[in-house]
Amino acid sequence: KQQWWAYCDQEGFSNRRDPNRHTADFLRRFFDVRRDGTPAATPAAPANLEPPQAAALLGVDWIEETVNGEKQYRSTKPGAEVSAEAPHQGIVQLHSPEHGPYYWDVAANTTSWDPPAAS
Secondary structure, three states, X not given: OHHHHHHHHHOOOOOOOOHHHOOHHHHHHHHHHHHHOOOOOOXXXXXXXXXXXXXXXXXXXXXXXXXXXXXXXXXXXXXXXXXXXXXXXXXXXXXXXXXXXXXXXXXOOEEEOOOOOOO
16 A cells, blocks of 8 residues: 555655556556566657647647646646646646656546647
8 A cells, every 4th residue: 555655656646546546557557667666668758849849749738847846737828827726627748757748638537648639
């Protein structure tokens, strides 16, 4: 139980420790890491693009960032705002220090390592 909680904390899900609220892929990575002690493969980020442009190409609406220890959400739309409040809709690109970018579908409340299809 403690290993699961530590893994959730490490991946940025300290507020979501119920295994039923995670994807099968997230659970599989936990068991892979636990079994052999190495992180699972991560999706590759598009090369040569600034994060907002890369995210927009991937169908991402928001990018979560940490500034001075505080989370903030930056819209991928040109000239759009930055908010301290988590968005209520859309796709948010999150980042795991060990595994790289992953994606949160806010409406479905699910996460995935697979980039969303661009719309």
